[in-house]
Amino acid sequence: MAATLAPDGSAPSQGPAGPAGPRPASPQPAAAPPAVLPPLQGRARALGTLALSLATFMNVLDTSIANVSIPAIAGDLGVSPTQGTWVITSFAVANAIAVPLTGWLTRRIGPVRLFTGSVLAFVLASWLCGLAPSIEALIAFRVLQGLVAGPMIPLSQTLLLSSYPPALAGTAMAMWAMTTLVAPVMGPLLGGWITDNIAWPWIFYINVPVGLLAAGITWSIYRRRDPGPRRVPLDVVGLGLLVLWVGALQVMIDKGKELDWFASQQIVVLAVVAAVGFLFFLAWELTEANPIVELRLFARRNFLLGTASLSLAYGLFFGNVVLLPLWLQQSLGYTATWAGIAMAPVGLLAIVLSPWVGRNVGRIDPRRLATVAFLGFGFVLWLRSGFTPDVTLQHVLVPTVLQGAAMAFFFIPLQSIVFSGLGPAQLPAASGLSNFVRITAGAIGTSVFTTAWESRTALHHAHLTEGLDAANGAAVATLAQLQASGLTEPQARATLARLVDQQASTMAVTDLFHVSALLFVALIAVVWLARPARGSAGAAGGGGAH
Template sequence: METGFRKWVIVVTIITSTIIELIDTTIVNVSINTMSGNLGASLEDTAWVITSYAIANVIVIPMTSFLAEKIGRKQYYIGSILLFTLASALCGFSTNLWELVAFRFLQGIGGGALLSTSQAILFETFAPKERSTAAGIFSLGIIIGPSVGPVLGGYIIDNLSWQWIFYVNIPIGLMAAFLSYAYLRPSKASTDKRSIDWLGIFLLTAGVGSLQVVLERGETDDWFSASYIVVLSILSVISLALLIWWELKIEFPVINLRVLKSTTLSISALMTFVLGFCLFSAIFVFPLYAQRIIGYTAFQTGMMMLPGTLMAALVSPFLGKILQSGVRPQYIIITGFLFSAIFGFMMSGSNLETGSAYFFIPLIFRGLGNALLIVPLTALAVSELKPHEIPQGAALNNMMRQMGGSFGIALINTYIAHRAAANRTALITHVTPGDPITQQRMQAIINNLVAHGSNYYKAMQQAIAALENTVVRQTYLLSYMNAFLLLAILNATCIPLVLVTIKKRKVIKAGKVEVSDAH
């Protein structure tokens, strides 16, 4: 526990580190189009810049508790900041896509360690009675980071070059490392001689990494018609099955799956996965939709998301105190999923004529929904665990959120591509030479072009190109609408899961009935 100036310097340092780590999960989203063009890569390949970072987060988060204890929390934390900062510089210096993907993975290793270790340090900085305040402050970082990313990324893309979305981390990272060195209390490495679960780490990396490649590249390469997709699918299934068996077998696993005996934790972990899926997918899809379909700049797109972020920032610090006052987390969680579902349903009703004013309300719902889910879901997840199980339960829950985000970006990208093919097929059946409306539109375009000096043959080619452009825009409009609707449905389906944990269980003991809350 800290007091006075030291306490608040630590708080600012921790929150800054958390925010820059999470900013980097989404700051790339608004620059995907620019990166794709500058690096000469497809949009699907460039999405690996996002997913490689998320995969690294997923892999390292469950290891952080053990590594921090083994190395010493202060040393591990500062080392993670420096790794994150160095990798950021290397990302900016990258000359091709796959260099960038590799350095982003390294950046994610440092960043994922920051996320879990920051939470532990923040909780130790506050007195036990102030832990709810600490939880609210930490959730503020979780919400602000991903949401500010598109704003900052948009400004940088519009005014500088994409490399600067990585260079901005360098001074912030160096300052955070210096303040951590100066103000964090020294921590000794553990003398515990227990061995590192290297097999568990390998199986986790192989299983999650292989599955991510399958999800990311499956649609592009026609799924199981590609031999490497078949091989990686088999590797993923075998690795994850062996991981579960091994982690339940050994005494000191890298992921303590035994805590999932708690039904509440299991359900909460599933809902946290959906939260991560929808949180990161929405921040991935909306910038692409706003820029590619509506025609906004990267900065305009980021600014549209800012009011929802500010609303979430206003609500988050109070959630811990609300929970501490006795309000059951389930009621807040239901409201959070409801607001998130409303965002998806409203977005699925927009069209090519939709103005920026329309997006204000759904984006407010998105911000509030996320704010109402992060802290209460964590509180619900660990509510039935014994004190010594809480760190593992919280780490598992954090991992599920990041895994949901990692899989979400890959799956939503695949889903949009799949829906685009289906929607295009449905649209072009109505765009035929024999269709009167198509003929009328074609002739109107040709007449307009001829009137402005074009010859008839060239005008006809331009009219066909214009019609194709319209079909493409409508195709992707429908596909993005389908994606938003999918996110709405996923959020809505979590509400019955919350209701399961609200039900009171009757416990028959010693001939009498006792009532215990399943929270």
């Protein structure tokens, strides 16, 4: 099923049929396929890569930059921190709904027009977020921001691949992967610094110059490569079902921990709505002639296994990315800035090694490269499973630096497997759908890990305190030692209680690090079930393997 990827990332109007067989013709008369333009060269390609990377970085950064600013936002707008968390939830829900619509929107509007318009709309929404006079206005503008951000990440992949010849497709994906993996780590650090030293609205205002620059460069370079809009029927029922089940699922994920999960009637109702809505959505989309989301892509072996392994691994990765700084701050007394510093070096080896992986992903079996990533993540988490409450910053930094190497081998090979054998007509839909599953897995991973950490901490705390009574020699000796150092008995008991809390929290987090290490190693088996086309480097049309 070899096909040529148009430089705009879209398909000729008579592209190959999907895996489910020939699709009904579009209502408009068939047009001659547009001429296939060559990849970009020299300065144009460099500037195009910069613009697309800036837009992607800005988008991904906004998924995490507000996390550490919620107390400041809530205090300034006169609401509780719980109400303030809707600043995060509203963006996540809207973004999750918009991402899988990328395929349909690309056909309806055109990839370059859609991407540039999304970036400009994101800039406007960011500016309005900074100006928001109330929490209600801020949430509304965050919903708008999440909706318009949906197509940006999938289309940045599509346009970036179209800018490079097939031999350099891996290099293009290396550029994209670095921004996607480093941005979530930098978000809390940058957000905390801006909130502490300037003001919280500036976490949104910084998007304005970056977005305008990215949109201007993108339009100047790619506008003549856009095939233009096509008349594509709108699957209204599918869209309604998508909004229903994805919205219910995202709200359930974001509010579950706060509401004690299924002990809450609200969470139960959301779970039922999400499950029933998903089943109706699945049945409708698989029988609809012009579905809003092309679920038939999952009939392809490489897309299914590549998306599954990428999403499960990303859920583990992102859950641990959230967990480590939380533990450093809540248990070891790190400030938000120092927790960010402890996470920041993760990008060093990723930046150094990603270009090499990109150049070689078409020559080396991507399953081998992904295996290196999973073994690397497993080793890093095994090192972290040995952390103790008195671990030093230097010991925290060692696995963080090594994690960057695993990240370099992570996204590029797995994306190569996801796109292997796909034709250009399927690329925007495939990118949108795989990114949707990945983003949802990241949200689920965050909720699962924070909930499990809290539960394991309570369990370890109960076990540790069982023996802390007057008959426990170690407890008596510790209290005596604390009192000998000048503390009163109440102060000594309070100090001992803090030590127990710290130990319980550390035992819980190391439990999760250990389990995560084992799960990463287990995911290697999933990757090797795929059959990627050799030498495709993740470019669409690189082969016909399913």
